[in-house]
Amino acid sequence: MKARQLRNHLAGYAFISPFVIGFLAFTLIPICASLVLSFTDYDLFSPPRWVGLDNFRKLFFQDNKYWKSVRVTLTYVLFAVPLRLVFALLVAMVLNVQVRGVGVYRTLIYLPSIIGGSVAVAIMWRNLFGDQGIINLGLIFLGFDPVRWFGNPTAALWMLILLAVWQFGSSMLIFLAGLKNIPVTYYEAASVDGAGPLRRFFRITLPLLSPVILFNLIMQTISAFITFIPAYIITKGEGGPLDGTLLYSLYLFRQGFVYYHMGEASAMAWILLVVVALLTALLFATSRFWVYYESKGGA
Amino acid sequence: MPGKTLRKSLIYHSCVAVFTVLMLYPVIWLLMSSFKPSNLIFVTADSLVPEPWIWDNYTIGWQGIGGYTFGTFIQNTFVIVALATVGAVLSSAFIAFGFARMQFFGRNFWFAIMMGTLMLPYEVVMVPQYILFSKLGWVNTILPIVVPAWFGQAFFIFLIMQFIRTIPAELDEAAIIDGCGRFRLFTRIILPLTAPALATATIFSFYWRWEDLLGPLLYLNRPKQYTVSLALKMFLDNETISNWGAMFAMSVASLVPVLVLFFLAQKYIVEGISTSGLKA
Numbered sequence: 001m002k003a004r005q006l007r008n009h010l011a012g013y014a015f016i017s018p019f020v021i022g023f024l025a026f027t028l029i030p031i032c033a034s035l036v037l038s039f040t041d042y043d044l045f046s047p048p049r050w051v052g053l054d055n056f057r058k059l060f061f062q063d064n065k066y067w068k069s070v071r072v073t074l075t076y077v078l079f080a081v082p083l084r085l086v087f088a089l090l091v092a093m094v095l096n097v098q099v100r101g102v103g104v105y106r107t108l109i110y111l112p113s114i115i116g117g118s119v120a121v122a123i124m125w126r127n128l129f130g131d132q133g134i135i136n137l138g139l140i141f142l143g144f145d146p147v148r149w150f151g152n153p154t155a156a157l158w159m160l161i162l163l164a165v166w167q168f169g170s171s172m173l174i175f176l177a178g179l180k181n182i183p184v185t186y187y188e189a190a191s192v193d194g195a196g197p198l199r200r201f202f203r204i205t206l207p208l209l210s211p212v213i214l215f216n217l218i219m220q221t222i223s224a225f226i227t228f229i230p231a232y233i234i235t236k237g238e239g240g241p242l243d244g245t246l247l248y249s250l251y252l253f254r255q256g257f258v259y260y261h262m263g264e265a266s267a268m269a270w271i272l273l274v275v276v277a278l279l280t281a282l283l284f285a286t287s288r289f290w291v292y293y294e295s296k297g298g299a
Numbered sequence: 300m301p302g303k304t305l306r307k308s309l310i311y312h313s314c315v316a317v318f319t320v321l322m323l324y325p326v327i328w329l330l331m332s333s334f335k336p337s338n339l340i341f342v343t344a345d346s347l348v349p350e351p352w353i354w355d356n357y358t359i360g361w362q363g364i365g366g367y368t369f370g371t372f373i374q375n376t377f378v379i380v381a382l383a384t385v386g387a388v389l390s391s392a393f394i395a396f397g398f399a400r401m402q403f404f405g406r407n408f409w410f411a412i413m414m415g416t417l418m419l420p421y422e423v424v425m426v427p428q429y430i431l432f433s434k435l436g437w438v439n440t441i442l443p444i445v446v447p448a449w450f451g452q453a454f455f456i457f458l459i460m461q462f463i464r465t466i467p468a469e470l471d472e473a474a475i476i477d478g479c480g481r482f483r484l485f486t487r488i489i490l491p492l493t494a495p496a497l498a499t500a501t502i503f504s505f506y507w508r509w510e511d512l513l514g515p516l517l518y519l520n521r522p523k524q525y526t527v528s529l530a531l532k533m534f535l536d537n538e539t540i541s542n543w544g545a546m547f548a549m550s551v552a553s554l555v556p557v558l559v560l561f562f563l564a565q566k567y568i569v570e571g572i573s574t575s576g577l578k579a
Contacts, residue, residue, distance in 0.1 A: 008401065008402060008403060009403040009404050010403075011401055011403070011481050012397055012401030012402065012403025012404075012406060013397075013403060014397070015393060015394060015396055015397025015398075015401055015481075015485075016394050016397040016398060016401075016409055018390045018393060018394055018449070018450045018451050019390075019394045019409070019413060019450060019451045019456065020409065021450060022447060022449075022450020022451060023412060023413075023416065023450075025450075026424065026428060026447045026450065027416055027419065027424055029427075029431075030424040030427035030428050030431060031423060031424060031427070033427040033430070033431075034423065034424070034426060034427040037426070037427065037430075044430070044433070091318075094315065095315070097311075099308065099311065099312075101312070102315075105315050105316070105319050106569070107565050107569070108319050108322070108323060109318075109319055109322055110568075110569070111322075111323065111326070111558075111561065112322060112323075112326070114506060114557060114561050114568070115326070115510075115554055115557055115558070117507075117510045118509075118510040118528065118553065118554065118557070119510070119512055119527075119528045119531040119532055119535075119550075119553070120329075120531060120550035120551070120553045120554050121326075121550075121554075123531060123535055123546060123547075123550050124325055124326070124328075124329040124547075124550060125325070126535075127329075127332075127543070127547075128325055128328070130341065132341040132342075132344060133341070133344060134324075134325075134328055134344050134345070137344055137345050166322070166325075173569055218418070219418075222418055222420065225420065226420040226421065226422050228422075228512075228513060229510075229512050229513075232512070233512075233532060233535065236535065236536065248422075249420075249422045252422055252425075253422075253425075253513075256425070256426045256429070257429075257517065262426055262430070265426045266426050266427070269422055269423045269424075269425070269426060270423070272420060272422060272423060273419075273420070273423045276418070276420060280418060
């Protein structure tokens with residue numbers, strides 16, 4: 001009996017061994033190495049030199065660019081994530097009907113999410129917002145002044161936020177699947193009791209969808225924190241104008257692979273790791289106040 | 300009554316259709332602009348119809364950079380995508396089987412770790428991984444991009460696990476009683492049954508690898524090795540007034556495989572997102 005049990009344990013480990021090995025080699029050891037490196041001065045060519053907390057001191061107290069990139073990233077996350085989720089939910093509700101052809105809309109509206117992370121789309125976006133681009137033509141047509149999207153740090157950041165919002169498709173699909181799980185009878189019963197559409201939305205849709213909202217919120221927040229390609233391509237790797245689009249991961253990349261400040265880049269990576277972990281924990285912690293889990297009885 | 304429903308449906312369809320066209324307008328604009336002469340792209344930005352309609356942008360763009368054509372870049376990308384995708388999907392299925400069907404000491408611990416890596420930003424390991432791979436002499440090879448894929452990818456492991464859980468466990472027991480070993484149980488019974496989940500994972504892996512820029516940007520420095528994304532980025536760096544058309548044309552070309560796969564496989568994509576996101 002003992003031998004068989006042992007064999008079961010061993011078989012389990014045999015199957016997950018690729019993950020365990022990969023995790024140790026490409027994740028855990030690198031993360032630990034990164035922590036050590038964050039206390040050193042290292043340019044990849046000469047051996048690392050121990051400098052204690054110097055990198056963190058430099059980042060926190062001497063590096064204006066660092067705080068600028070933190071502010072830019074927080075602004076980006078604070079606007080891009082909620083806007084994207086609100087759009088995703090609105091469109092999902094509009095598309096959650098039994099109508100012929102709705103599948104086609106769903107597919108086509110999802111399409112920007114599939115191509116949105118590519119260099120090609122970043123190039124496209126860059127040109128849509130050019131001085132004579134189609135966005136400015138539209139603004140003029142509607143009677144507004146054209147915006148110099150590349151001349152103004154705030155406008156440039158909004159260009160990136162809008163690109164993120166445009167790709168609400170995958171959140172929308174997740175919301176759609178969640179909406180389909182809400183029994184129609186709930187709405188019927190509420191209607192019979194005289195609840196209007198707004199009340200039905202706040203009393204039925206939102207609470208029953210809250211686990212899905214939490215999932216989307218966490219995944220989208222993390223992915224917003226590490227947005228790289230759009231900022232890198234649209235501003236040609238500089239994060240300009242006036243560092244207005246210097247997202248955190250772009251600055252991290254520049255620290256590491258443009259200036260070869262591997263120590264500071266590692267420190268930045270660790271701060272990012274801690275912040276993302278704390279934020280995820282915080283979202284989970286608050287979730288018990290607003291996420292509603294139906295008891296798993298019935299079914 | 301039928302008249303009223305018809306009117307409602309007409310209003311619904313026209314509103315949603317207009318919204319859909321607005322969503323796709325940028326892509327259509329990119330496509331149509333790629334057939335316009337470069338000097339007219341922004342002069343006639345308000346019109347979708349190229350006048351005259353030309354193909355030169357494609358022939359010029361195809362010539363590529365550094366003496367290598369886009370044919371080379373597409374080939375390079377396909378090699379990386381294929382090697383990384385096969386590795387990621389097969390290894391993830393193998394690992395998923397272990398998590399879903401094996402009882403072993405520490406399973407919950409490793410499962411939690413696996414879910415943790417799902418949320419781990421790549422930026423955190425980017426610098427130390429680069430140092431590791433450069434010490435191994437792997438810079439300027441595709442190894443740093445391809446090899447880690449063969450050790451499973453958390454998102455796919457989770458996706459395939461969810462699918463394996465829907466397969467009745469009696470099947471395993473019957474196979475074991477019939478004298479089938481665990482490895483054969485996996486390859487002969489479970490693996491074929493998880494085909495839909497494997498298809499979803501393959502498609503997503505294709506997208507991520509095809510569009511990936513950071514990996515090639517860090518590890519591939521010779522024009523001979525460029526992937527499509529990296530070549531487009533280099534194109535942009537050399538951007539002059541005269542070659543917008545070519546850049547647009549190659550941007551469109553880079554999206555073609557993605558779009559073709561999307562329309563062929565949209566069923567798997569939609570289901571993949573809905574289930575992996577939800578039935579957690």
